[in-house]
Amino acid sequence: MPRPRNTEAxxxxxxxxxxxxxxxxxxxxxxVAAIARAAALSPGLIHYHFTSKRAILLALVEQLVxxxxxRRDALLRRAGNDPKDRIDAFVSAYLARGAGEDPxxxxxxxxxxxxATRQPEVRAIYRRAIAxxxxxxxxxxxxxxxxxxxxxxxAKRLAAGVIAAIExxxxxxxAAPELLPAGYAAPAVxxxxxxxxxxxxxx
Amino acid sequence: MPRPRNTEAxxxxxxxxxxxxxxxxxxxxxxVAAIARAAALSPGLIHYHFTSKRAILLALVEQLVxxxxxRRDALLRRAGNDPKDRIDAFVSAYLARGAGEDPxxxxxxxxxxxxATRQPEVRAIYRRAIAxxxxxxxxxxxxxxxxxxxxxxxAKRLAAGVIAAIExxxxxxxAAPELLPAGYAAPAVxxxxxxxxxxxxxx
Amino acid sequence: MPRPRNTEAxxxxxxxxxxxxxxxxxxxxxxVAAIARAAALSPGLIHYHFTSKRAILLALVEQLVxxxxxRRDALLRRAGNDPKDRIDAFVSAYLARGAGEDPxxxxxxxxxxxxATRQPEVRAIYRRAIAxxxxxxxxxxxxxxxxxxxxxxxAKRLAAGVIAAIExxxxxxxAAPELLPAGYAAPAVxxxxxxxxxxxxxx
Amino acid sequence: MPRPRNTEAxxxxxxxxxxxxxxxxxxxxxxVAAIARAAALSPGLIHYHFTSKRAILLALVEQLVxxxxxRRDALLRRAGNDPKDRIDAFVSAYLARGAGEDPxxxxxxxxxxxxATRQPEVRAIYRRAIAxxxxxxxxxxxxxxxxxxxxxxxAKRLAAGVIAAIExxxxxxxAAPELLPAGYAAPAVxxxxxxxxxxxxxx
DNA sequence: CATGAATGAGAATTCATTCAT
DNA sequence: CATGAATGAATTCTCATTCAT
Numbered sequence: 001m002p003r004p005r006n007t008e009a010x011x012x013x014x015x016x017x018x019x020x021x022x023x024x025x026x027x028x029x030x031x032v033a034a035i036a037r038a039a040a041l042s043p044g045l046i047h048y049h050f051t052s053k054r055a056i057l058l059a060l061v062e063q064l065v066x067x068x069x070x071r072r073d074a075l076l077r078r079a080g081n082d083p084k085d086r087i088d089a090f091v092s093a094y095l096a097r098g099a100g101e102d103p104x105x106x107x108x109x110x111x112x113x114x115x116a117t118r119q120p121e122v123r124a125i126y127r128r129a130i131a132x133x134x135x136x137x138x139x140x141x142x143x144x145x146x147x148x149x150x151x152x153x154x155a156k157r158l159a160a161g162v163i164a165a166i167e168x169x170x171x172x173x174x175a176a177p178e179l180l181p182a183g184y185a186a187p188a189v190x191x192x193x194x195x196x197x198x199x200x201x202x203x
Numbered sequence: 204m205p206r207p208r209n210t211e212a213x214x215x216x217x218x219x220x221x222x223x224x225x226x227x228x229x230x231x232x233x234x235v236a237a238i239a240r241a242a243a244l245s246p247g248l249i250h251y252h253f254t255s256k257r258a259i260l261l262a263l264v265e266q267l268v269x270x271x272x273x274r275r276d277a278l279l280r281r282a283g284n285d286p287k288d289r290i291d292a293f294v295s296a297y298l299a300r301g302a303g304e305d306p307x308x309x310x311x312x313x314x315x316x317x318x319a320t321r322q323p324e325v326r327a328i329y330r331r332a333i334a335x336x337x338x339x340x341x342x343x344x345x346x347x348x349x350x351x352x353x354x355x356x357x358a359k360r361l362a363a364g365v366i367a368a369i370e371x372x373x374x375x376x377x378a379a380p381e382l383l384p385a386g387y388a389a390p391a392v393x394x395x396x397x398x399x400x401x402x403x404x405x406x
Numbered sequence: 407m408p409r410p411r412n413t414e415a416x417x418x419x420x421x422x423x424x425x426x427x428x429x430x431x432x433x434x435x436x437x438v439a440a441i442a443r444a445a446a447l448s449p450g451l452i453h454y455h456f457t458s459k460r461a462i463l464l465a466l467v468e469q470l471v472x473x474x475x476x477r478r479d480a481l482l483r484r485a486g487n488d489p490k491d492r493i494d495a496f497v498s499a500y501l502a503r504g505a506g507e508d509p510x511x512x513x514x515x516x517x518x519x520x521x522a523t524r525q526p527e528v529r530a531i532y533r534r535a536i537a538x539x540x541x542x543x544x545x546x547x548x549x550x551x552x553x554x555x556x557x558x559x560x561a562k563r564l565a566a567g568v569i570a571a572i573e574x575x576x577x578x579x580x581a582a583p584e585l586l587p588a589g590y591a592a593p594a595v596x597x598x599x600x601x602x603x604x605x606x607x608x609x
Numbered sequence: 610m611p612r613p614r615n616t617e618a619x620x621x622x623x624x625x626x627x628x629x630x631x632x633x634x635x636x637x638x639x640x641v642a643a644i645a646r647a648a649a650l651s652p653g654l655i656h657y658h659f660t661s662k663r664a665i666l667l668a669l670v671e672q673l674v675x676x677x678x679x680r681r682d683a684l685l686r687r688a689g690n691d692p693k694d695r696i697d698a699f700v701s702a703y704l705a706r707g708a709g710e711d712p713x714x715x716x717x718x719x720x721x722x723x724x725a726t727r728q729p730e731v732r733a734i735y736r737r738a739i740a741x742x743x744x745x746x747x748x749x750x751x752x753x754x755x756x757x758x759x760x761x762x763x764a765k766r767l768a769a770g771v772i773a774a775i776e777x778x779x780x781x782x783x784a785a786p787e788l789l790p791a792g793y794a795a796p797a798v799x800x801x802x803x804x805x806x807x808x809x810x811x812x
Numbered sequence: 813c814a815t816g817a818a819t820g821a822g823a824a825t826t827c828a829t830t831c832a833t
Numbered sequence: 834c835a836t837g838a839a840t841g842a843a844t845t846c847t848c849a850t851t852c853a854t
Binding site: 430431432434435513516517519520521522523524529532533536537540562563564566567568569570571572573574575576577578580581582585586587589590591593594595596597598599600601602604605 | 634716719720727732765770773777781790794796797798800802804
């Protein structure tokens, strides 16, 4: 009678181990031994379930992306059809973490962003995720602009600004949280959007 | 007739070596050997001029901060006294790099931000720098709000939003440049500021 | 079916490796590579079982101390109750090494004595060992003095002299063995004790 | 007009530098830079005056030996002709340092003893010095034995015991000074000598 | 003689990965 | 699947010695 398979559970454990360790040490200094410890597993087991340390990172990045998308979709579903509400839902889903939801996830995402700078495979996933957010947000913004009788022309640029602001909020939350006024990020982003909407040329 | 001292020049060379290597490999993978190669020096010499690799990083961080401040001061001096112009000068000085001025500097600053997450000494310098920018920008924004007859209350939160947006622009520029519309950042930041100014309550 | 644990055996091997190498090279020049070679292990394994080279040294020092104490206790148990016999047993146990029992141990102990001069952790163990010997020998000498109807006053100073003579015998055995007459040490120590006993004031 | 030669003074400075540093760090860890600092000279100058670090050590050892011999000769000259007084003079000269005269010299001599264990050139000087002390002391002891009407047979073995006791006193003074009763060494050595003298067979 | 920079050969330590059990 | 020992290639750092001035 073969032992029941538990590969998936183990993979989750290991990914969570990397998440925990990477937040406080970064990727390079997250040793396989430390990941194993955080996952309450033996070091040897790590390489049974993952071919390499890099593979764990890639799985983690994908998981972080998927988590965001799940939360975003849930909030959008609840938001109804009004463009403004939908934009708020998107921003809330994105900022939930940046605002302090789970510090480990915030820290890990910042590390992922830095790794995306150099590891091609991380970069690929990261870009795909950012591109998807950019596209989705662009659509939402365009709907909003049209609702206000404006041209949708600047939507993409505006979306880029919003995403930059949110990614920057993550970075600041991870590196200098005590400098920041509470809850500054969402209103700032909203100002950016409203300011742009009002100034946009008519259709 | 001793050999003339050249420590300062050598330190610069080494810092530049780290800047170059770190941009493409990150701090951990910027080996001392690679730094030496980039600086066209022998590896042993690195440790003659710096006590440790970390010390080079700290020197680099301080240099990056100083460079920004020098550029900002120069632009502010040229900007005159109008609050709006001064804010523009500040943002331009900050974004000059984000916009692509020197990709190595952009990449390095992103790495510094990530390292600030974990290395206490880097964090200290990083925080001091961010705090200084926050204070300076808050003052500029407050002047602008008053000029328009508004309360200066929200100035600090707005400043935090602007800085987040700019730091995020660095991150995106380093990790996903080809996704971004050209020159999106400055207008987005301007929208954020104008939106907030107009919506701010009267004094 | 995990590989059976063998940490203790490996640690012994490594300690023995240091013992062998240190005797002929001293501690500093006993490189980890050389220790590994002497222990017939790979260099990396050394640091799997010990956190640092210093940790091996500390383990070795403790082992040397324990070895002496085991031999001393064994001889004392055999010696019976006569104070003179017990003193002889103590001195024999101590000098067994000095007299040439195991040259590697003699040499290592001399190195330990020199390291105790500077490494605080070595010094702590060394002192504790010397203090214990001093106390034990003082008790033995006091019993002997009383047996001869003398005051036990000078016992501690005499014990210090005996221990100095034995430690010195180690040093000379390690550095200049061929200069020394065979078997000089035990009689010399005995003379020291007898001379002092006879000259001690009555109780 | 050539600069006046100062080689001898410089060599002394450097030797003193090694003396100071070696006492607290041992020979291996006494870096040339540290020696230079202790000597208030530049590192490069060290190798102008000595071909190697080892050469400094050899010079230091020779100096320590010479210093002892000078003091011993001075004390012997003052001691007159009585064998007992001459022996006392010898022991005093030897122990002066062990008793705490100059801790740096004591510490350095202990390091020299340990180095003699492995460096052939140090060993050669060390042995010659010990052999000379052994011979000289043997003569003194023989005179004393004859004076008391005893056979001089055991003189050499006794001398070895005395020298071991004194060398051991150095070791203990360097590594565990606070454990030792004040002024224990000289009386203990005297007991050793008197005990042996009285027990020696008649001529 | 003197200075202090420069070199390069180690040294300890770390760590991803492999492997025997 | 699981364990934890084993390996070996890197990596940072040290330091005696050399050298240009």
